Structure formats: structure tokens, C-alpha cells
Amino acid sequence: MILDSETKAVELPDDHGTELRLWLRLLTCTTLIEGEVRSRLREKFDVTLPRFDLMAQLDKVSDGMTLSDLSKRMMVSNGNVTGLVERLVESGHLDRRTSETDRRVQFIRLTKLGRAEFRKMAAEHEKWIADIFGDLSPKDIRELMRLLAKAKGSAQRSAKARTA
Amino acid sequence: MILDSETKAVELPDDHGTELRLWLRLLTCTTLIEGEVRSRLREKFDVTLPRFDLMAQLDKVSDGMTLSDLSKRMMVSNGNVTGLVERLVESGHLDRRTSETDRRVQFIRLTKLGRAEFRKMAAEHEKWIADIFGDLSPKDIRELMRLLAKAKGSAQRSAKARTA
DNA sequence: TGCAATTTCTTTAAACTTCAAGCAATTGGC
DNA sequence: GCCAATTGCTTGAAGTTTAAAGAAATTGCA
Structure with missing residues (x-):
């Protein structure tokens, strides 16, 4: 133990x-849940879980979202979203529609089926x-919210x- | 807003x-980091990152660890560890040795190279x-540690x- | 207008991950 | 000892994920 001149424990400058330990605990906690x-x-x-997460993003809006929006909100790569959406369209949960003003853009929505199934899951999930x-x-909870925000x-x- | 008989805000029973929101914030925070x-x-x-995490587990011990230990500590599946270890042995970072008392068991260790490389990375990582x-x-930090433990x-x- | 830069999305390869099934070895109860 | 249950690990299929490269469309600026 290192003590300073007033006999109080101090940290090494680079410790x-x-x-x-905080990071490991945060990670453990999240991984567990x-x-x-x-x-x-x-x-x-x-x-x-990825399908649920994607649907959760879409459930927040009524009029759809682009792949880029999804990618940013979910914090995953663009290509990842492409594949997920593809499978969810295939299974009838999503709906895609090309933008009329920008033909690169696809608006993705929950179908009626998709929204109904998601709502059921979301209620349990909560x-x-x-x-x-x-x-x-x-x-x-309040304290955790505050500290996590920080x-x-x-x-x-x-x-x-x-990055800068 | 719902008020109780003493005019204090209360939650709906099932809200x-x-x-x-806490979970989403926790997840966002962890994903970001x-x-x-x-x-x-x-x-x-x-x-x-998975390779780094695996090496981090092994660096904590001097005499090796079984695949099951690794799997439990990393909170990932058994098959996952099998693959990771395979690639790290291939690249010369790990060393595997079959137990003499139980031939199902493999002890995994960092090689000299593996430990040296890990230590360099870990210092930066910290x-x-x-x-x-x-x-x-x-x-x-203390408060977060406490609340996350809880x-x-x-x-x-x-x-x-x-599960019970 | 012309075209370079940017944006949106897809594709590809490699890695990671889970789950479930299966194999081999050990253990524990009889 | 016998053998059912358990344990340790691997395998295979399906899915998720990233990074990197590329195609298509739009934007913005000279």
C-alpha cells in the first residue's frame, strides 16, 4: 500500500x-441479462434476439425507416441489417418499399403480422x-440511469x- | 398522470x-464501449475482441485452464470456445495438452508468444x-460498481x- | 452542366455464435 | 463389476457479425 505524506492511501499514477474492474462488471452484467x-x-x-431488436426499432415508428437508420440505431454494420431485413421480409414480418425520390433508399416497415407478433413479444419482454x-x-434505478448516462x-x- | 389518494404520483400496477429504459441504457452503454x-x-x-477476451482469461492463471472453464468464465457456448482455441493454437498463441487423468480434458495455456503479445495489448487496453x-x-465509479453488483x-x- | 465526393445499400469472406446432436471418457450407484 | 447418467469436448447447421470492397444513385460545387 502506498501512502502519501498525510498517511492517506493513494493510487499509483498509472493504476x-x-x-x-468497472468495465468488466458492466460487461458481465449485460452479457448475463x-x-x-x-x-x-x-x-x-x-x-x-437480433430479429427482436430490429423489430423493436421499427415498432417505435409508424411510417418506416431506412436501412441506414436501422443500422445507426442498432449500432451494427450496414451489411448486417441487409441480411436481417432480408430474412424478416422473407418470413412476412417486414415490408420494403423503395423511396420515390431516392432510388437507393428503402423504407422498411413492420407488416400487420410483424407488428402483432412483436407487440405480443414486447409485452412479455417488458x-x-x-x-x-x-x-x-x-x-x-434512478441512480443507475444517471450514472450510465454519464x-x-x-x-x-x-x-x-x-476518430477525430 | 395518475395520483393516489394523497395526491402523490404513482405508477400503473403493470408499468x-x-x-x-434502464436495460436499454445499459445495453447501449456496453455496446458503445x-x-x-x-x-x-x-x-x-x-x-x-473474442481472441483478446480469451487470452485475458488465460493470462490470469499460470498453469492453464480447461475448455469448460473458459466457456463458463467467458459466458459463451462450448462449441464457440473450441473454435476460438483452435484458431489461437494455429496462430501460436496457445498451447493445448491433454490431461493425464481424464482423457476428455484439455488444458489450454498461453504460449510465451501469446503471453507476451497479450501483456502488450492489455497495458494499452487498460x-x-x-x-x-x-x-x-x-x-x-464506486456507486456504479455497487449498483451493477446489485x-x-x-x-x-x-x-x-x-431454470428451476 | 459536369463530375468528384458522398450516401445508400449489397455483396463477399472470414470469423464468431448458438443450439443441438453426438462421441468418448469418467463417475456413481447398485 | 456393470451400466446408466454425467461430463468434456467436437461437429454441423443456421444465423449473426464485421470489415472491406463495390455498385448505384444523389448531391454539391466549380
């Missing part, structure tokens, strides 16, 4: 252990999440600085 | 919106993480209840 949600979606609805976080008090901002700042 | 780490690992070391969380105060416990409780 970033606490941040690393994600795995749980993935299992339940497969088990109860025979749907994969209950699962509530149960998964069931031990947290409202205050815990962490997100910090990460964005760092990412931006690297 | 789990706050938990859902994971993507950033992935990019940097590829850019600076031309290594993938700095990246410190920068990514750079806007958080020590108190923020969330993890809650998720484990929920997962266990489902």
Missing part, C-alpha cells in the same frame, strides 16, 4: 484498475426485464477524440 | 417502463478503458428462478 433475454425469446417465441431488475429499488457521455467523448 | 474497444484492438493490434470512463469521479445479483436470481 487504472478501478476503471477496468442478454443471454437470459435471448434464451427466453427463443424458448417462448422461437425468435432470435415483464422479464422488470423481473430481472426486480431487486433494485426505484432509487437504485458513462455513455464519457465513452462518446473518448470515441470522438480517437 | 415497467423504467426497468426497460465494446465497439470502441473492438475498433482499437483491430486498429492497433489486428486482433479480434489505458483505453481509463480514458473511456475518464469523466467519472471515483465516487461515481443488478447482477438480481439478474442471477431471476435466471435461476426461470
Whole structure:
């Protein structure tokens, strides 16, 4: 243990252990929950998590969304979305329509079937999440929301600085 | 807005919106950081995140680990680890040795090369993480650690209840 | 207008991932 | 000892994911 002149514990100048442990805990937590949600979606609805996530994005809007929008919101690559959408159109959950003003653009929508199935899944999903976080008090949740917002901002700042 | 008899805002009995928003924020945060780490690992070391994660597990021990151990610690499937290890043995980063007491078991170790390369990457990685969380105060970090531990416990409780 | 830059999307290859099935080896109860 | 159950790992199929390259369309600027 290193002590400063007033006999208080201090960190080594380059010790970033606490941040690393925080990151590992964040990752563990997310992986755990994600795995749980993935299992339940497969088990109860025979749907994969990526498909559910994509439909969740589309359910937020009534008039459709482009592939690029989806890609940005889901934080996955463009090509990834292309394949996912293709399979969901194939299964009758989505609907694609080429823009009339820009022929590169495709507007993607949930079909009636897609929206109905998604709503059913989403209702269950919300209950699962509530149960998964069931031990947290409202205050815990507020605090976590606040701190995660701060962490997100910090990460964005760092990412931006690297790319710049 | 719904008010109770003492004119205090209350939630609908089945409104789990706050938990859902918390989950989405947690996921966004993790995805963002994971993507950033992935990019940097590829850019600076031309290594993938799963390979780095696997080596990180092995670096913690001196005498090797079985595939099952790796699978549990990384929270990924058994088959997944089989493939990852195969490629890392191929590239000379890992070393496999069959157990003498149980011929099903393989002990996996970092080779000298593997450990050296990992240590170099890990040092950089730790700095990246410190920068990514750079806007958080020590108190923020402590609080996040605490709340995430609580969330993890809650998720484990929920997962266990489902499987039971 | 002309055309370089940008944007949108698709395609490809390689890697990663899960799940389920299967094989080989060990264990535990009888 | 016998053998059913379990454990450790691999395999195969389907799907997800990224990165990189490319095709098609639009935009913006000289």
C-alpha cells in the first residue's frame, strides 16, 4: 500500500484498475441479462434476439425507416441489417418499399403480422426485464440511469477524440 | 398522470417502463464501449475482441485452464470456445495438452508468444478503458460498481428462478 | 452542366455464435 | 463389476457479425 505524506492511501499514477474492474462488471452484467433475454425469446417465441431488436426499432415508428437508420440505431454494420431485413421480409414480418425520390433508399416497415407478433413479444419482454431488475429499488434505478448516462457521455467523448 | 389518494404520483400496477429504459441504457452503454474497444484492438493490434477476451482469461492463471472453464468464465457456448482455441493454437498463441487423468480434458495455456503479445495489448487496453470512463469521479465509479453488483445479483436470481 | 465526393445499400469472406446432436471418457450407484 | 447418467469436448447447421470492397444513385460545387 502506498501512502502519501498525510498517511492517506493513494493510487499509483498509472493504476487504472478501478476503471477496468468497472468495465468488466458492466460487461458481465449485460452479457448475463442478454443471454437470459435471448434464451427466453427463443424458448417462448422461437425468435432470435437480433430479429427482436430490429423489430423493436421499427415498432417505435409508424411510417418506416431506412436501412441506414436501422443500422445507426442498432449500432451494427450496414451489411448486417441487409441480411436481417432480408430474412424478416422473407418470413412476412417486414415490408420494403423503395423511396420515390431516392432510388437507393428503402423504407422498411413492420407488416400487420410483424407488428402483432412483436407487440405480443414486447409485452412479455417488458415483464422479464422488470423481473430481472426486480431487486433494485426505484432509487437504485434512478441512480443507475444517471450514472450510465454519464458513462455513455464519457465513452462518446473518448470515441470522438480517437476518430477525430 | 395518475395520483393516489394523497395526491402523490404513482405508477400503473403493470408499468415497467423504467426497468426497460434502464436495460436499454445499459445495453447501449456496453455496446458503445465494446465497439470502441473492438475498433482499437483491430486498429492497433489486428486482433479480434473474442481472441483478446480469451487470452485475458488465460493470462490470469499460470498453469492453464480447461475448455469448460473458459466457456463458463467467458459466458459463451462450448462449441464457440473450441473454435476460438483452435484458431489461437494455429496462430501460436496457445498451447493445448491433454490431461493425464481424464482423457476428455484439455488444458489450454498461453504460449510465451501469446503471453507476451497479450501483456502488450492489455497495458494499452487498460489505458483505453481509463480514458473511456475518464469523466467519472471515483465516487461515481464506486456507486456504479455497487449498483451493477446489485443488478447482477438480481439478474442471477431471476435466471435461476426461470431454470428451476 | 459536369463530375468528384458522398450516401445508400449489397455483396463477399472470414470469423464468431448458438443450439443441438453426438462421441468418448469418467463417475456413481447398485 | 456393470451400466446408466454425467461430463468434456467436437461437429454441423443456421444465423449473426464485421470489415472491406463495390455498385448505384444523389448531391454539391466549380
